[in-house]
Amino acid sequence: MESIATVATDRPERYLKQLCSHLGRKVQADYTETQGLLTFAYGQCELAVRPGGLVLNAAAPTADDLAKVEDVVGRHLIRFGERDELDVQWKAAGES
Numbered sequence: 001m002e003s004i005a006t007v008a009t010d011r012p013e014r015y016l017k018q019l020c021s022h023l024g025r026k027v028q029a030d031y032t033e034t035q036g037l038l039t040f041a042y043g044q045c046e047l048a049v050r051p052g053g054l055v056l057n058a059a060a061p062t063a064d065d066l067a068k069v070e071d072v073v074g075r076h077l078i079r080f081g082e083r084d085e086l087d088v089q090w091k092a093a094g095e096s
Contacts, residue, residue, distance in 0.1 A: 001066045002093035005056040007077065007086055012054035016047050018080050019073070043069040058090070 009015060013033055020031040020038065028039040036047035043060025056073060060066040074088040 001061070001063055002057065002059045003066060003070060003090045004058070004093050005070075005074070005088050005090045006050070007054045007056065007081075007088055009053055009081065009084055009086060011084070012049040012052075015054055015077060015081060015086070016049055019047065019077055022076060022080075023072070038073065040069060040072070045069050045073045056088070056090075057093070 007015075016031060016036050017033070020029040020036040023029055023038055027041075028037075030037045031047070034049040038045045038047070042065040043058065045059075046057040048055045048057075054077075056077075058066060058069040058073065060069050070090045074090065077088055078086055080086075
């Protein structure tokens with residue numbers, strides 16, 4: 001199962017680093033300035049910097065596990081970006 005969220009922000013690099021650095025205290029987090037991978041026991045999330053935004057690709061074996069990945073990543077990103085009013089809306093992969 002996969003889902004995707006494109007989060008509009010003028011500072012995608014900052015949020016990628018902050019999210020990976022913070023969550024990396026509890027899960028495997030590998031990242032560069034433009035890409036990241038968070039590996040949870042129940043799934044993973046790839047992060048990619050794009051002009052004007054941060055793209056999140058979540059994947060997990062079950063719908064429940066996918067919902068956990070979406071919740072953890074989305075909740076933390078919204079909290080970090082509260083000042084910028086970040087909005088994370090997940091869609092099934094392949095959905096427009």
